[in-house]
Amino acid sequence: MSLNLRIFRYTTACVVIGIGSSLLSASVVVYTYTAGQLVKIPLSIDAATVSTGTAELLDIAALANGKLLVEPTVPITVSQRVSVQDPSNSEVVTLQSAVQMLRDDRSGTAAIVNASIDLLTVDRTSGIALADPPGSIQTDMDRPAETVVHEGFQFKFPFATEKKSYPYFDTTLRASYDADFVGESDLEGVRIYQFRQEIEPVAIGSKFTLPASNWGRDGTDPVTMTRFYGITRDLSIEPVSGAIVQVQQHYKQYFGTSVDDPKAITIVDVAPRLDAATQHEQLERAITYRNLIQWGTVYGPLIGVFGGLLLVIGGIYLARKASRVDMRIESVENRKSVELISQ
Structure with missing residues (x-):
């Protein structure tokens, strides 16, 4: 494997891990912010x-x-x-x-x-x-x-x-x-x-x-x-x-x-x-606000957490895979060196 390719793989893995970590941090920040903004009487x-x-x-x-x-x-x-x-x-x-x-x-x-x-x-x-x-x-x-x-x-x-x-x-x-x-x-x-x-x-x-x-x-x-x-x-x-x-x-x-x-x-x-019309209007307002609260404080942050975890895990996987490839290449190169010396 060329040096440039190895550097590219390691860099990609680090970037993916970084993005995942940022997404995890952002999910916490978003939850804290939206909870403070949405869970309030308008x-x-x-x-x-x-x-x-x-x-x-x-x-x-x-x-x-x-x-x-x-x-x-x-x-x-x-x-x-x-x-x-x-x-x-x-x-x-x-x-x-x-x-x-x-x-x-x-x-x-x-x-x-x-x-x-x-x-x-x-x-x-x-x-x-x-x-x-x-x-x-x-x-x-x-x-x-x-x-x-x-x-x-x-x-x-x-x-x-x-x-x-x-x-x-x-x-x-x-x-x-x-x-x-x-x-x-x-x-x-x-x-x-x-x-x-x-x-x-x-x-x-x-x-x-x-x-x-x-x-x-x-x-x-x-x-x-x-x-x-x-x-x-x-x-x-x-x-x-x-x-x-x-x-x-x-x-x-x-x-x-x-x-x-x-x-x-x-x-x-x-x-x-x-009356029936008022009840329906009250329910529609409640449902709209309920959905905003749930997406802002539950579903949205959870999606961010899961997405961040997947990216971090994926980045670690890429890094380990690149490391194993490097080890195999290094092993092959060492064997070739030994063979040349023995000749």
Whole structure:
């Protein structure tokens, strides 16, 4: 073998090993970088959702005028829009949620059952609400928002959601309560985790005193009622992204002299669920983000590692093969030298 050919083989082997080693190093760097960039809540959120259902509603205006009227089957639509506000940067994002529940059988202001604007800042990596800056909740559009410190999760679950309980914030009670893992299922062919949050009825707001007849009770003496609230949330989570792809909330408020008053009067009892179009949109967003995360943090780096290992192994093989050829050539040349000397 000529000297130039041997040099070429050794050089090729070294280059292949070098490329493989670089690819292995790059895979680690890519994983570290993409994990830091992709496993974060994006700053471009602007999402609208629609939930529908049928509600049992109390006519508050009629009650104040001495008439007790509870409508049993009122069609309702709940619209929510979540958008990014300031302050938002590489570490935190501030999210605003504007929610409005409308009854579909009325128009204008008469259609509004309730409305609120919720503002909170969360850590972009963990998704957990931050105490600084504090958030706010506005339930009366004629009054300024109230400062409220949020806790736990609200608009999404953490990346790489696990099968365990998570604190989930309730805007009515302004506190977090556990959402418990209850199982796995498929939604439009996508694997999801199911969580449930159950909050037993508790007293909220002010007490109301009206004549007994206004409450549909016997007599004319004044009766004081307390407003109670309870809710059950069923949340469907795409576990890689932590995205909420479906939610049904059985929301109930009622007036009663006690939490278990048998003559309680329903204020609102409704279980809206994301409609089919919204569910599909939520799933598409979750799948897109899930795939980005998996390719950036799992598949891409793994391909780089395997490719790098193959190149390193291939380079070592080429080097050893070239070395064995050199040894054979050297052995042959030595034998020829011995033969010449013996002659």
